[in-house]
Amino acid sequence: MNSCVIGLQWGDEGKGKIVDILAENSDIVVRYSGGANAGHTVVVGDTKFKLHLLPSGSVRPGTTCVIANGVAVDPQVLLEEIETLGQQDITLNGRLFISGNAHLVMDYHKKEDQLREESLGKNKLGTTVRGIGPCYSDKVGRSYAVRMDDLADLENLKVKLQAIVDYKNKVFSALYDAVPISADELFDKCKVYSEKLSPFRTNTTQFLHKAIADGKSILFEGAQGSLLDLDHGTFPFVTSSNSSSLGMPAGCGVPAKTVDKFIGVIKAYTTRVGAGPFPAEQDNDIGQYIRDRGQEYGTTTGRPRRCGWFDAVPVSYAITIGAIDCIALMHLDTLSGLKELNICKAYEIDGEQTRFFPTNAAQLSRATAVYETVPGWEEEITEVSDFNDLPENAQNYVCRVEEMTGKPVTMIGVGPKRSQTIFR
Ligand code: IMP
DSSP states (O other): OOEEEEEOSSSOSSHHHHHHHHHTTOSEEEEOSOOTTOOEEEEETTEEEEESSSOGGGGSTTOEEEEOTTSEEOHHHHHHHHHHHHHTTOOOTTTEEEETTOEEOOHHHHHHHHHHHHHHGGGOOOOOSSSHHHHHHHHHHOTTOOBGGGGGOHHHHHHHHHHHHHHHHHHHHHHHOOOOOOHHHHHHHHHHHHHHHGGGEEOHHHHHHHHHHTTOOEEEEOOSOGGGOTTTSSTTSSOSSOOSTTHHHHHHTOOGGGOSEEEEEEESSEEEOSSSOOTTBOOSHHHHHHHHHHTOBOTTTOOBOEEEOEEHHHHHHHHHHHTOOEEEEEOGGGGTTOSEEEEEEEEEETTEEEOSOOOOHHHHTTOEEEEEEEEOOOSOOTTOOSGGGSOHHHHHHHHHHHHHHTSOEEEEESSSBTTSEEEO
C-alpha cells in the first residue's frame, strides 16, 4: 500500500502528524518538493520535533527516509536537523537517502530572497525568506544551479561557485547596493557539506523503483499546501514548487499511479501565512480566538497566521486537481467554545455566486464568502478517541465537511499528539 499525504489548503494543515502516524506502517517516507520553507511539527510523547527538510518519518528509528530530486535542499538546515535528532539518539545513518539531482539552496539564494522582499515593500509576497524562489529560479535557469551531485567534485564546484558568486555579487551591488558575499567562505562551507552529506547521496529514483519492485510500502509526504502550488495555486502568492499532488511524480520520478491512496489534509478552519487574497479570513476576535487556541504561529518564521472559517470552495478544487481519496480533518478541538460556526460554501464574485475556485489573484480578491451557519459545541474534545463520543454538533460539523467536499473524513485530529487522533 503506497499513500501520498497532501495539504489541501495554504499549508500548515497538520501533515507532519498524519505522516508520522502513517509512517508506522510504511517502510519508506519520501519528501519530493519544497524545502526548508516547510515546517512540520511532530509530537512524540512529551517531545516536540520541528522539522523543515527531513521527512516527518525520520523520528521513527526504523523508517527509511528519502529526499528526492524535487526538493530544494538547504545543506546547512539539513545538517542541523540531522545533528539535532542525533542528540536525541535518533540516527539517520544508513536510512536517509538524498537525490544527487536535488538542487541546493546556497547562502546567496537566501540573501536574494531577503533583498528582493525588502525592495518590494508593501508589494512583497511574504515569503519565508528561505531562498526557495531564487533556488528554483536557478534550477529553471540551469546555468547557475548547484545540485547535491556537485558536492562530489569539489575541484569543479570551486570554479563553478566562483563564477556564480561573481554574477550574484554584481546583481546584489547593482540592484540593492548590498554587501558582496565571499566565494571562498561559501566553498569552505561546501567542503563540510560534501564531507557530511555525501554518505546520504544516491540515485533516489532508482532506489524507489527497486523498493516498489520489492513490494515495500511507501509514503509520499507533500510539503506546503495545494493552494500554494506554483502552477495551480493562487499565483503569485504561491511557493515555487508544485505543492499539490501533481508535484509528486515529477518530484521523485515515480508515477502517480503507484499511489493507492491520496490523503488530503485540512484544518477544521483555514489559515494562511504571507500575502494574498483569503475570502473566509476573520481579521477579528474570531480569528484571534482560532489563532490563540490553535497556536497558529509559523513553525518556520514564527509569524502569526491569518485565520478564518473553513472554506469548502478551495478545498473542493484541491481535491479535484489532486485526485484525493479521503480526508484527514485536523484541529477540530480548536473550534470548541464557539457558539456558531460558519462554513464558506460558495463565493460571490461580480454579483454572481460560484462554487468554482478562481486561482487568479485579482479575481479571488473580489470574492465574498457565502456562509452556511451551523451550531458549535462548548465541550473540550481533546480526550475523545471515538467519533460517537464527540458532541453531536461536532459530529454534524464533520459530516457537513464531508457533504460539502464529497470525500470521507477518515481521520480527525483533536490535539497535537499521535494519540489525539480519531480514526473512522
Ligand atoms: P516561499 O515558499 O518561502 O517562497 O514563500 C511563498 C509563500 O508560501 C509565502 O506566502 C509563504 O508564507 C508560503 N509558504 C511557504 N511554505 C509554507 C509552509 O510550509 N506553510 C505555509 N505557508 C508556506
